[in-house]
Amino acid sequence: MDSLEITINAADGELAAEFWCAALDYRIRYRRGRYLVLDPAEGTGPQLVVQTVDAGTGPGGVHLDLRVDRREETVARLTARGARVQHEVTEAGRTWTVMLDPDGNEFCVCPARAT
Template sequence: MQGTIEVTLDYPDAGAAAAFWAAALGYERRYARPPYEVIGPPAGEDGPTLVLQQVPAPATASRVHLDLRVPDPEATVARLCRLGAAVREVVAEAGRAWTVMVDPWGTVLCVCPAR
């Protein structure tokens, strides 16, 4: 797969969670665009990007899912469907659209356009 992986964590207070994880990991705030707070390693350092997503409390599903940021989202969605995943919905926010899917066991993942 070409692209990057972001780890998305669901919290009832994304801002507080982002502050905690940034301090815990030595990360920096990349940007905030409600309902998301994004943090990552300092420039020049390696490490995954964390997306803290504000969700209603209590969360009823897993609090973690993968975002697959790929150059060809449509092809990736089609390939994942052939592997047994299913499309749950297409979400459009802030001028972007991505596909929310579930793997064959019901675990959520998102296919997003590469930046």
């Protein structure tokens, strides 16, 4: 796995990003559409992605994004370990797979970010 991101769904992405930056000493790395990507201001830690969602729609809360070089192979490996594919999403030329772990917790398998 290349990297791990923690994604936080929020009705007000800007407000949520401001809160989490203050709470964790993070900074906004960049904005892309409905996504705000946050990094630790100093040191190391997981990247946070604040995803603006319509209030009352879609899954709420927090989920993991696994950033990998070979998405399809990773999906197959995790399916063999008991995960289920929920659906695929294509947005802005990128495709990722939304999956459920064996207990039904949502996570995403995404292509690695270009550095």
